[in-house]
Amino acid sequence: MVMHAIEVVDGKLVWQPTEKPSPGFGEVLIEVQATAINRADLSQVAGGYPPPPGASNILGLECSGTVVELGDQVGSFKVGDEVCALLSGGGYAEYVNVPAGQVLPKPESLNMVEAAAIPEVFATAYLNIYMEAGAKVGESVLIHSGASGVGTASIQLCKAFGNPSFVTVGFDAKVRACQKLGATAGCNRRVENFEERVLEWSGDVGVDVILDPVGGRYLESNLRCLAVDGRIVVIGLMGGTDATLPLGRLMVKRQRVIGSTLRARSIEAKSKVMLQLLERVWPRIESGDVHAIVDHALPIEDAQSAHNLLRTDQTIGKVVLTTQ
Ligand SMILES: NC(=O)c1ccc[n+]([C@@H]2O[C@H](COP(=O)([O-])OP(=O)(O)OC[C@H]3O[C@@H](n4cnc5c(N)ncnc54)[C@H](OP(=O)(O)O)[C@@H]3O)[C@@H](O)[C@H]2O)c1
Structure with a gap:
């Protein structure tokens, strides 16, 4: 099966066909609606921040979207759930696989663009x-x-x-x-x-x-x-x-x-952090005390311009990429 994702071609970000992932044990497959840029993505493109062993080579440390398939032993989500997730990579794509512990329900008060701006930061x-x-x-x-x-x-x-x-x-x-x-x-x-x-x-x-x-x-x-x-x-x-x-x-x-780095931690360690966010931060988001700060949202085909924007150091909060 084929999907589209951002690949780095001669140092440039290009939206092109690649293999669609399918969920393994304990994983959910998310149809991505938005992903967000992190400074680490710029380092990864420059060759200075390779993905940890086993992680996708595709850029993208967070996303929002809809659960479309479940791997074995996933009891916490069902197909159709709206979620956001902390990723080890793979967010700049139409679909991404994520260990269920790194996935949280999308806060009801946020839209998909805002929800993509939350997990990593x-x-x-x-x-x-x-x-x-x-x-x-x-x-x-x-x-x-x-x-x-x-x-x-x-x-x-x-x-x-x-x-x-x-x-x-x-x-x-x-x-x-x-x-x-x-x-x-x-x-x-x-x-x-x-x-x-x-x-x-x-x-x-x-x-x-x-x-x-x-x-x-x-x-x-x-x-x-x-x-x-x-x-x-x-x-x-x-x-x-x-x-x-x-x-x-x-x-x-x-x-x-x-x-301290987050990305290289184990699934268990990341899941513990996500549980803390669910218990302590999600209620603050739903009450309106804590907001997603989105500086710009651009179509994912414009990922290169979005990286250039982050590099200016002028942005406040997050730059988000949308797939639909
Ligand atoms: N260890 C981890 O697990 C982890 C996870 C996520 C992020 N991070 C790190 O957290 C930092 C922020 O990430 P982000 O994605 O939120 O960044 P971001 O939104 O891209 O913002 C980075 C900001 O850093 C400032 N900056 C850039 N170069 C600088 C320099 N040489 N000296 C001092 N300040 C500089 C600029 O703001 P001003 O000009 O306003 O100062 C720039 O806008 C990055 O260093 C990233 O690698 C670490």
Whole structure:
């Protein structure tokens, strides 16, 4: 059987025929209505972020759509269910196979475009701020790249769960957009020294948790504006892979530096994160406290333009691709 999917041909994204998958044990087959772009997709096209073993080579870490076929031992869904899912790959396609634990019912209050913008970034934000860093009510959080897909999800979770947040972004307009979403304060990383601003904001105490997708030279500044017993979770390396770790301060202030990726985790681990989203975040979406932030939605045939748009660093929230 044949379907259409985005393939990388000579570095360009092309919508073309390929083999349609069929669901294996414990998997559901989803007819994709929308998928969303993640920064990792740009790295995958550039050859720097290969899919984990066993995952589809097709791009796409999340989708929304309808269940059209069930593999053996799937009791939690039926054909016709409207869902959204966290994928290890394969979302830029008409059909994708997903382990049932990584699939959630589509929130009733969201349309398919909005639902596709939720799984990867909310799973990343929840996993790293609340499971890895273990943020408690009232603890402060520094969110770098606050207007990114992950950043906008993080701000909203912090607001919903009682954590004041400070964001860094690359444009003044993004500071305002993040504050509208619930960030307490923020600064423009291109013109201001975030370390000074965060210390000023936190009354020289520092923040309790830092979500850092930048890495590189941010590490030393991060440690200087991290409180005693603070935790930094490094989730990306947009600013480089190498850094100096001042061990004296780390030890005396009892600080922790945690590295974390979502995609390479086991199905069981990802399913646990998705269950947390269902129990703790889905009710917030249905009540209207937490929103899908969609900057642009484009037909999937325009995936190349959508990648170019993300690369400008001007987007706020998610860029979504629709298949129908
Ligand atoms: N570890 C994991 O499991 C995991 C999962 C998902 C995402 N991530 C990471 O989270 C980050 C955000 O992903 P996303 O898809 O949400 O991104 P996105 O929506 O594409 O936004 C990325 C933003 O990062 C900022 N940025 C770009 N290059 C930068 C640099 N060199 N230094 C500092 N900031 C820079 C830009 O915003 P400003 O100009 O406004 O700063 C850009 O708009 C990425 O690093 C991604 O790899 C990690």
